[in-house]
Amino acid sequence: MSENLAAINDIVRGAHPWVSLLQKEIGRIIIGQKYLIDRMLVGLLANGHLLLEGVPGLAKTLSVKTLAQAIEAQFRRVQFTPDLLPADIVGTLIYQPHDGQFHTKKGPIFTNILLADEINRAPAKVQSALLEAMQERQVTLGDTTYALPTPFLVLATENPIDQEGTYALPEAQVDRFMLKLKIGYPTELEELAILEAMACTNPKTDINTVVHPQQILDARKIVDQIYLDPSVKRYIVSVVLATREPARYGLPELASLIQYGASPRATIALTLAAKAWAFLQGRGYVVPQDIKTLGADVLRHRIIIWQVEIRTNRLVTEVLAGTYHSVFKGRGIDFEAVREYSPGDDVRAIDWNVTAKLGKPFLKLFREERELTLLIVLDLSASGNFGSVQASKRERAAELAAVLAFSAIKNNDKVGLLLFTDRVEKYIPPKKGRRHTLRLLREMLFFEPEGKGTNLHGALHTLNRLHSRKALVFVISDFMLPAGEAEDNAFHALALTRRHHDLRSIIVRDPRETLLPDVGLVSLEDAETGEVVQLQTASESVRKRYEAKAQEQARALEHELKLRAIRYCTVSTHEPYIATLRAFLERSK
Known part of the structure; x- marks a missing residue:
C-alpha cells in the first residue's frame, strides 16, 4: 500500500502546479477572499455545485466570472427575478411556421459555469428547473434529453439580509449543492488594497487564461484516486451520523435542536470535497484535518434545525421574559x-x-x-396557509404561540394547547417543562389537520368544558369566520370564555389580504371553501374596492371584539411582531 500511496503522491505533485498559477491569477483581480477562491476550486475538482451567501459587494459575482475566464470556460449569468420562467433557464421548443416544426432553443444553462445570481428571488418552480441539470448533468426539452457541457458547475448567490420578495430554496435543491459558503468581509489591509485597485472609474479586470477545461477533467480523475484510509472513512460517516443521532455521539444537548440530520449525499459530498482539498494541498491522501476544514461548508445547509425554537427562545430571554412575568405573575x-x-x-x-x-x-x-395555566388556542384552518412574504400566517401564528409558551415555562407555568379547524383537531393538557413545550412546538408546526374550515365556537366550547378553573387563554387566529350564525356563535363563545378565563386574542394578517398588486387578471381561491373568483387587478377601481372591503371586515371584527371587552392585537406576516406583542402584554397590566 505504501508503494501505491507514494505513486499517487507523485501523480498529484506532477499535476498540482497549475493550482498555484490559477490561484495567483485569480488573486490579481480578487483581493482577499482566499476562503471563497479555495472552495470554488474544491467544487471545480469535486464536480460539485456551490451556494454562496453573503451581503452585497463582496465580489461573489466577480469571483465566479474571473474563475471562468481563467480556465477558458464558457460562462453565463442568469439574474433570478420573480417573473423568471423555467424556460428562461433550460430553454424551450419554438414553433416555426415556415416548416411547421418545433425547434429547440437551448437556454443559458448550456454552459460550463452558470452563475445563478440571487437564486432566492425566483419562485420554487423556477429554482426546481435546475434540479435535473445539477444532479444528472442533462436537460430534457420535449422528448429529447441533451447532455450539458463538461465541466458543468452551478454557482448560486443569495443575499441573507434582504428577505422582501424572496422565496426559500426547496430542500431537494439545497441538498444538490455540495458546499454552502458564508462569505465574510475583508480585513482592514485587504480593504485598503481593494481601494487602491478598484477605486477608479475603469478598474482593470482583465484576466489571463492559465488553465484549460481538459486539465480540470484530468485532475478530477486524479482526485478519484486519492487515498482514503478506513479510519478516515469511519470518521466521515461518524460526523454525518452525529447530525442525525447527536446523543449517541456524546452531544445530547443538541438532540432537541436538530429536526433532520444530513443525508447520505452529505457523506459522499464530504468525501469528494476532502479529496479535492488534499489535491489542492499537493497530497495524495486525506487527513482528518481536511474533514474538519470543509465539514461546516458541506453540512451547514443539510442540517435542518428547530429555527422557531431557537429564535423564540432568544426573544423570550432577551425581550419578553420580564414583561410576561410582571404581567402574569399569579393572582x-x-x-x-x-x-x-x-x-x-x-x-x-x-x-x-x-x-x-x-x-x-x-x-x-x-x-x-402560586402558578398560572396558559392555554393556547391555535387556528389551523386552511386560510392560515396563505403567506405572500417570507412566512405564512400559520408559521407566524406558531411562532407567536412558541414565544408565549417559552415565556410561560420560564415563569414556571403550565402550558396546554388546543388545535382547531372546523373541528377540534388535537388537545394537549397543560404541563410544565421544556420537553413538553418542544412537543407543543412540533405539533404547532407540523400537525396535519383533517379539516379546512373554522369553527371557533366549537373550539372554545371544548376548552371551557375541559377547564373550569381560571386560566390565561390566548386565541391565535386570522379570525376569518364563516358569515352568519357561525360567526355570531364564535363571538358569543369568546364572550363566554372571557367570563371564565383571562382571554386575549391575537389576529394574524397578511398584507396581500388588504392590498392587491397590479398583476393583471388573477384567480383567487378561498382555501376553506374552494370557491374561486377572478379579479382584474390592473383596474385601480377593483383594487380600491378590494382594499375598502378588507378594511371594512377588519373594522367589523375589531368592533365585535371591543363590544365584548375582549383584548386583542393584530400581527402581520411581513413585519417584526415582538414590539407589538410586548406592547399588547404591557397594556394588560
Whole structure:
C-alpha cells in the first residue's frame, strides 16, 4: 500500500502546479477572499455545485466570472427575478411556421459555469428547473434529453439580509449543492488594497487564461484516486451520523435542536470535497484535518434545525421574559369553596351572604395561587396557509404561540394547547417543562389537520368544558369566520370564555389580504371553501374596492371584539411582531 500511496503522491505533485498559477491569477483581480477562491476550486475538482451567501459587494459575482475566464470556460449569468420562467433557464421548443416544426432553443444553462445570481428571488418552480441539470448533468426539452457541457458547475448567490420578495430554496435543491459558503468581509489591509485597485472609474479586470477545461477533467480523475484510509472513512460517516443521532455521539444537548440530520449525499459530498482539498494541498491522501476544514461548508445547509425554537427562545430571554412575568405573575388568593363555621375559625372569613341564607355561619375558603395555566388556542384552518412574504400566517401564528409558551415555562407555568379547524383537531393538557413545550412546538408546526374550515365556537366550547378553573387563554387566529350564525356563535363563545378565563386574542394578517398588486387578471381561491373568483387587478377601481372591503371586515371584527371587552392585537406576516406583542402584554397590566 505504501508503494501505491507514494505513486499517487507523485501523480498529484506532477499535476498540482497549475493550482498555484490559477490561484495567483485569480488573486490579481480578487483581493482577499482566499476562503471563497479555495472552495470554488474544491467544487471545480469535486464536480460539485456551490451556494454562496453573503451581503452585497463582496465580489461573489466577480469571483465566479474571473474563475471562468481563467480556465477558458464558457460562462453565463442568469439574474433570478420573480417573473423568471423555467424556460428562461433550460430553454424551450419554438414553433416555426415556415416548416411547421418545433425547434429547440437551448437556454443559458448550456454552459460550463452558470452563475445563478440571487437564486432566492425566483419562485420554487423556477429554482426546481435546475434540479435535473445539477444532479444528472442533462436537460430534457420535449422528448429529447441533451447532455450539458463538461465541466458543468452551478454557482448560486443569495443575499441573507434582504428577505422582501424572496422565496426559500426547496430542500431537494439545497441538498444538490455540495458546499454552502458564508462569505465574510475583508480585513482592514485587504480593504485598503481593494481601494487602491478598484477605486477608479475603469478598474482593470482583465484576466489571463492559465488553465484549460481538459486539465480540470484530468485532475478530477486524479482526485478519484486519492487515498482514503478506513479510519478516515469511519470518521466521515461518524460526523454525518452525529447530525442525525447527536446523543449517541456524546452531544445530547443538541438532540432537541436538530429536526433532520444530513443525508447520505452529505457523506459522499464530504468525501469528494476532502479529496479535492488534499489535491489542492499537493497530497495524495486525506487527513482528518481536511474533514474538519470543509465539514461546516458541506453540512451547514443539510442540517435542518428547530429555527422557531431557537429564535423564540432568544426573544423570550432577551425581550419578553420580564414583561410576561410582571404581567402574569399569579393572582394571589383565589376563592375555592365555603364550609360550615367551626369554633376557633377566623371570624373575618365568614361569608355573611351564605350565612344569612342558610341561617348558620359559613366560612369562605381560599387557595393561594402560586402558578398560572396558559392555554393556547391555535387556528389551523386552511386560510392560515396563505403567506405572500417570507412566512405564512400559520408559521407566524406558531411562532407567536412558541414565544408565549417559552415565556410561560420560564415563569414556571403550565402550558396546554388546543388545535382547531372546523373541528377540534388535537388537545394537549397543560404541563410544565421544556420537553413538553418542544412537543407543543412540533405539533404547532407540523400537525396535519383533517379539516379546512373554522369553527371557533366549537373550539372554545371544548376548552371551557375541559377547564373550569381560571386560566390565561390566548386565541391565535386570522379570525376569518364563516358569515352568519357561525360567526355570531364564535363571538358569543369568546364572550363566554372571557367570563371564565383571562382571554386575549391575537389576529394574524397578511398584507396581500388588504392590498392587491397590479398583476393583471388573477384567480383567487378561498382555501376553506374552494370557491374561486377572478379579479382584474390592473383596474385601480377593483383594487380600491378590494382594499375598502378588507378594511371594512377588519373594522367589523375589531368592533365585535371591543363590544365584548375582549383584548386583542393584530400581527402581520411581513413585519417584526415582538414590539407589538410586548406592547399588547404591557397594556394588560
